[in-house]
Amino acid sequence: MELIKNVPCPFCGTLCDDIICKVENNEIVGTMNACRIGHSKFMHHKDATLYKKPMIRKANGELVEVEIDEAIEKAVEILVNAKRPILYGWSSVSCEADEVGVELAEELKALIDNTATVCHGPSLLAVHDTGYPVCTLGEVKNRADVIIYWACNPMHAHPRHMSRHYFSRGYFRERGRPDRTLIVVDPRESDTAKLADIHLQVEPGKDYELLDAIRAAMKGHKILYENVAGVPRDLIYQAVELLKSAQFGNLFFGMGITQTSAKNRNIDAGICAIEELNEYGGKFTLIPMRGHYNVNGFNHVCTWTTGYPFCVDFATGYPRYNPGETGTNDLLQNKEADAMFVIGADPGAHFPQRALQRMVEIPVIAIEPHRTPTTELADIIIPPAQIGISSEGTAYRMDGVCFTMKKIIDSDLLSDKEILKRMLERVKEIHASESKMESVKEVTSPAK
Amino acid sequence: MIKGTGDMMSKIILTPKEQPQVPLEVDTILPDTLAGKTIDEIKSMNILYGNTEVELQEFFDVEGESGEDPSELQIEFNGDVYNTKRIGQGMTTGEIVVKGNASMYVGAKMKGGKITVEGDVAGWAGQNMQGGEIVVMGNAGDYLGSAYRGDWRGMSGGKITVHGNAGREIAEYMLGGKIHIIGNVKMLPGIHMNGGILIIDGNVISRTGGEMKGGTIIVNGRIGEFLPGFEYLGVRKDIDVDGEVMQGLFYKFRGDFATKGADGVVYTATAKNAHIVP
């Protein structure tokens, strides 16, 4: 048995990089240090169906195994003929694959978008309006005396996050947990909330009101109402005093606040609150609790290649951007989309009903190793080698620190990047021959 | 001067054929660009269909007569163009009439002239508008009279009137001009507003004037829930709004003190709003 050390975990945005994989006969037979979710990603599931070959759905609905070239040819044909294709997903593949994806979208005049569209997309919209005062996770570990978890439950969603960054000792916090004050804002008595020194049990969907009150109180204004969002005014004053006296505070926030009621305006107000807290002598930063291990990586790749983090529309040949118009769900729900390519995501499991209805109506191509609700809707399925397990690539942690994901075992399958490259080359060939045809036509057609 | 629909005007009538599922974009079709062109030239002007450029005549029958002077030119979309975006985007003069619904960005970046939509408009009508007038006889979508993503300089001039209801985050980052909604409005009207006037005759669900720093919002209907970062200043009678007197009794609030140096004003009719007074 071989032990492979310092493996970054390809599951959540915490990207723990201290996993040890036990490998026997080109199979991962065990892990050390990983949480349960991470462990199950590395291990082969008995219940899960792993695809071994590409498949195409026949007219009778049956999936038939085909060779990779045929699957790619068919996928390309669908995308080249579409007038409003979507390339969606990108959060569980490498940055190198994302880069090819952006070029494919550009070549196809398609729309490219990642899973942020259904998780931290509203955070990105808030970043556009208010900024992004962040730090890396080590700053929290080494300096933080006040930590806020707002609408997230890392005890379950990011299982090793708190032990690595909150309970752990840091350079200026030699005792770890006893040196820190924990504030949790959550309507639920979550397992994270149970650890809190102060739990602000906000009414569901009233985060914006609570933040509005906190920010007014910070500046010395009286809060207009005695009770805001289910929290007594005096408790808000008390929490504000604690925040203002922090040496180093950090806000972690999750989808409980990004996807409820005021959505991007919750985050907008939250970001402003953190920015303003820097005016009282201490330091304050925030970190969004990102889900997929490389959701952040796609946002970065998409930004440096196009100028925008997600929801990029290439219909005009140059990148255009306006979530609400150019998001995957917008296109599906408005029935604009006429073909959809999915990679490194499972919209079949996570999208609203109206979007799924459109997915049923249009051709769907899935680059996906497992059987998922998305592959149930797909007309073409191409299984790739998995990043961080059977192929290499770069991924960005929730705080922007990046890692080279390891290849632990060999696979017969092509990597995501290879599949995309082949598709891109094929699309370029088709476009080149089309433009040749065009120019021939122009030459031979009689003058008007 | 905004000119009326008098006989003096020349008129181009664009009658939509079937609206496709993949949307059209017609920001090329403005009085500014049509003036001086023949009907045949107009027919072959390019519009965007999904990711492909097509000629206008593929989706519209074109008739009427153009003129040399764009300010004397009216474009009529003679039917429902619910899946046609960017009508009147960037127009500086003349008139556009839509005899049905229109999709997103009606009159975005508009500098002058007048647009009338007899049906509904989708999101971002009047985005970053600088001047001119938009009248919507039906309902308006989200982000009416707002700013482009990330821009803190929103609608700076002109007037928008919506006879029906409007969506979320209208008048976002508004700097100047006037928006008047005769119906009801969803949450967050006047978010980050810095100037200008927003009048809502109907009801607002919640978060009126969130993070506003300046400008004036008047709500004649009922505000479902109000924000705690405002200061209550008492009852005012017959308020003066930009030289016009609005009669009646109003509660006056100032804020939103969540933001530094806030000096925005919200008036709400007293009749239905006793519940938001502390």
Next chain:
Amino acid sequence: MEYIIKNGMVYDPLNNIDGEKMDICIRDGKIVESVGESAEVVDASGKIVMAGGVEPHTHIAGPKVNVGRMMRPEDSEKDVEAKSGDRRSGSGFSVPSTFMTGYRYTEMGYTTAMEAAMPPLIARHVHEELVDTPILDKGAYPLLGNNWFVMEYLKNGEVEECAAYIAWLMRATKGYAIKVVNPCGTEAWGWGGNVHGINDPAPKFGITGAEMIKGLVEANEMIGLPHSVHLHCNDLGHPGNYETTLASFDIAKNIKASPKYGERDISLYGTHVQFHSYGGTSWRDFESEAPAIADYLNKNDHIAIDVGQITLDETTTMTADGPMEFDLYTLTGFKWANCDVELETGSGVVPFIYSSKNPVHSTQWAIGMELFLLTKDPGKIMMTTDHPNAGPFTRYPRIIAWLMSSKYRNDLIENELHAWAQKRSSIATIDREYSLYDIAQVTRATAARVLGLSETKGHLGVGADADVAIYSFNPETQDASSDYMTIEAVFRMADHVFKDGEIVVKNGELVKPRIDGRTYWVNCHFNEELEKNVISDVKKKFKQYYTVNFENYEIGDGYMRRSAPIEIK
């Protein structure tokens, strides 16, 4: 492939060639003595020929640059380019996307650009973006002025240990030069504070900016790096900061430059010095002290600077000077991004609008111009805008035109700028005009020499890389002083550009958008025994204080398409 560029007027300060009509021969990517009959002829009669431009200080890749893009869709939306053939699309006026960055530098005749601030922990990200920045040769400077290891070594007087650590770090991050930003100030920003001047110690670490600068300059020369310490002084943007600037420069005065590669003769590089040449005590009595800085440059040979010229645009500021960006955020009320990086550095990003109507901005413009025009030897000064801080790099052609035409400057001063430009600086009294030779110096030659790259960059002598720019301007018939608009136009879009002996811009059109440039980095070897000890100490601290394992920190060779290591032994 062989080329001969015929009959151009060549400006090549490193070889003392000032407008001589001569032919440039190119073979296999290099400038050579002569070429065969079959060489392709590029006719440059009546045109200017210079080496490819060398950018010593720009922000084009990495986490804060990308956050600048991510935070500002309104900046991206106003400047877009569609895909065209092999040329990729892009967007961004003040922070262009990576492909657009590569194309636009190339179109201006620049062929080398150095990313001036790389957080070591996030080096992968910087290199990933550099790989996507086509055509240009490039490198990146790891940030070390607030690094905990460096602070501890230097506090303990362990300069050699510090040098060993830096040697390892250059290899681990594929770095090119030591970058120091607001030494100790960014660490203080970890607690929401800042330091003031060079003698104010970092909280808890107890070391001062002056001690950091001195120790790092010593370590730099001990290792023998090609470039000097690259210093962004303390107190950036504060009225009265010129004293800090001069005191910082003076620290390196008696330390001898000892590069083991290249022809550098300076021991310190001061960057965007326009932001560091301020007099007065507040924004009310703010005034230029550029003459004092220029005077220092005129009297001392151990230092060279780049200017950071204000271009009077709406732009995006970004720097590892975290506390400065926070001040800018409180000043403007605009959106603000920040990223503090554990044990190493920090950064901030804020949009900014420089307006010709604003008294301070007008004076800042004048201060930059004074630095250019009062520094006698253009071998000590380089043209930058600290892109995008003082303005986007795409404004270089305008700065060239300002430098070459006192009429252009005076029109601006008289008709557009706030009166402070005249009252608070001496700019209105200066009638010096740069020659094309001077321009070649401040845009190519000086940078290549101080970066240690002048063997192959910044000149057109035999053996140089065949990076050549041809501009359609005839100095024999055209006068830059009066025809400044033409100067601006020709330097925006070169007539021809060669990169490594290939034509990438032909008749004013970018024809090869897909070629990759080199990544320069320093393959340092310094006292390997000592380095072993140092690294074992570093490893222990890694476990305790970093959130990344030591083994995942080094980035490996996979993040460069054309690795160009400079061996230092």
